Amino acid sequence: MSDVENDRRKRKKKGTWDPTNMRKAVENVINNEMSARQAADRYQVPRATLNDRISAIKRGKEMFTEPLMGRFRNTFSLEHEKILVGHVKDLANRLMPLNRKEFLYLVFQLAEKLKLPHQFNKEKKSAGENFYYSFMKRHSDLSLRTPESTSLMRAVGFNRPQVDRFYECLETLIQRGLISLPIKYGTAMRLALVLSKNMRKF
Structure with a gap:
């Protein structure tokens, strides 16, 4: 041979x-x-x-692109992962980055919503560390960090470009109907609170 x-x-x-x-x-x-x-x-x-x-x-079915070793395989298809990555980046761009715990919770919710077979922890309603490291390896351009609350004091500390960006994001959410509170009636703290709550929605 x-x-x-x-x-x-x-x-x-x-x-x-x-x-x-x-x-x-x-x-x-x-x-x-x-x-x-x-x-x-x-x-x-x-x-x-x-x-x-x-x-x-x-056939429109899920595609697993990892070698199957026993019962372990990818939960999400390429398209699913693109959507997930896009959503995480969108949150970060809106000054509301996810930390690891929130990300793994979001992953679990997505798998449940799409009715995909998975090995995630249903008691904790969270994906595990193995998924996290595997996913981050496949998407090395993605970064997660512990988000800070966008409080009034933090808003005061923003430079002008950051302040403009904050309110541009806020205005976009209002136009999409995700926030009903008019800008002229809210203080920076109240607006930040509403923004924080709405940006947790997937």
């Missing part, structure tokens, strides 16, 4: 392929940039597994 064939057998062994490469292979085939055979060879993933993922997407 040649070295090339040995390498091909090794890379196709169950659970040994790279999840990132599988994602790329799927995207290339879905976008009609490559055939399944070409993508499997280029990204060194099992062609049968790749075809399974592609078929699942075409």
